[in-house]
Amino acid sequence: MAIAETRLIFKHIDSPGYTNDIDCYIKNGGYTTLRKAITMKTAEIISEVKASGLRGRGGAGFPTGVKWGFIDPSKNTKPVYLICNADESEPGTFKDRQIIHKDPHQLIEGMIISCFANNVKLAYLYIRGEFPEGAKILERACDEARQKNLLGKNILGTGYDLEIYIHRGAGAYICGEETGLIESLEGKRAYPRIKPPYFPAVLGLYMCPTIVNNVETLCNVIHILQMGGANFAKLGKPNNTGTRVLCVSGDVVKPGYYEFEVGALTLGQLIYDVCGGIKNGKKLKAIIPGGSSAKVLKAGERYKIKQKQADGTMADVEIALEDIPMDFDTMAAVGSMAGSGGVIVMDETRSMPDCLANISEFYAHESCGQCTPCREGSLWMKKITSRIRDGKASVEDVGVLKNVADNIAGRTICAFGEACSWPVQSFVTKFKEEFETVAGNGAKK
């Protein structure tokens, strides 16, 4: 294997003898960063996070320091809340589960530091309902931290009080949307809130400023303070700093989770070198690069992007699918997204209508039902894609399907509208011929 992993977040995960209790964590240097952080000025911590260039690992890639910076401590008079978004449900993504199960104290320490930096006294960890064991592990981790005075009243004698509670969701994907999550935490249906305000930092939980961060993002905060923001920013690429946990699933020889510096390897290297190539000697057909809502990439495609040259100038270059570096900006430049880091690989034998019908059934089930275009449209997309898959549709249905998708994106309160339309738009456009052929031929999947 040519490219070595850079394990920061996953440093201890799966290493022999490493257990998820506090003693093992402390033995490996755990909670020393908290001890350091708690002696720093809160503004100092925030400026380190800003300097690190860390971008959120949940899907949208928003700069964490900027998010934190929205709350002005000199003007704000309300309590500030922090919520860890552990509602990992984007199909293709399975990184947070590993952290929660195998290194829960890393998350708790990252959370405590982030709470301290933002003057938070009450925080919630919203974990998806389907992780009952994960919730128990985290509850135990919080208890252990309380016993060692790392959490609770007067933390380490500094006079800082913080309480963290574990809150379980109940099977709704929409709770990953931060304002839907907040509604859910308030005990309501998880209907995402109307924007503006765009950020819960303005108006969040109980109408107070609230910071919502992903599991991996909060873990990164520890490493930023350990090495310093400027050093952290040297990992990866400018504007795409740090490491990224990539989750690969589907038709590869070695599916799994791998951590690399952002952009350190290409999609081709990830699939062929790291994951051992396509299973059973087959050829690649398509890749979803960042969770199931990311637009699909087709084998053989070439993309025109702007790339920085050695002399610092920007030039137009053409790159193949295999040569796309795994970073936020390039993934966006080729028309998809790095999203949540979930890469799903499909080989040449896979029926694209079958794969899309599966994805569309997911979104039809998970639409919260608040906005008409999404509630009705996602259901129609499921019906039409299933009809096409089963060969019980007409060629015209392919156009109808695309039309439905085009009329959802941009017309909904939250990004779910885009999330359910992007796969449909990209699959149908890139594999149009296959969809039209399958639609009318009466073929069973």
Add this chain to the structure above:
Amino acid sequence: MSCEFKISQEFEKKVDETITHYPVSKRSASLPLLHLWQEEFGYVSNQGVEWIAAKLDLQPINVFELVTFYPMFRDKLAGKIQFRVCRTLSCALAGGYELFDHLKKSCQIEGDGHHGPAVSADGKYSIEFVECLASCGTGPVLMINDDFHENVSNDKANELVKKYG
């Protein structure tokens, strides 16, 4: 209304402790209380909705609308042994649908089971397809009651049925 459940002191103590996690708004305890109720009694009955609403100073509709919104809450009993098989793409590519059909057949469960449990005639088993369980690299995966299992071949499924049965 179906049968009346008896609320034990121990249960009520757990509920009261949980409510303390939400010092700003008791309403936030709705989901945790629904989980506690379902774990204790197997499903959320009308009595459960009304009891939780009274506990949190809410109207029953505030609680009932959560039961109908969140897929994990159910208003009738599932099987003693519950299979929740992941339906989503990565697991489907790895044989999730085949696993679902295999389990249905071997446990003699009739019915659809797409989002909502199908229960065997004797009430012993139930199966349902659920969406992404976030372990896409080790598909097909399923949960049996609260336990998670990965790389579940048909042979492994047979062993699991024996173990839980």
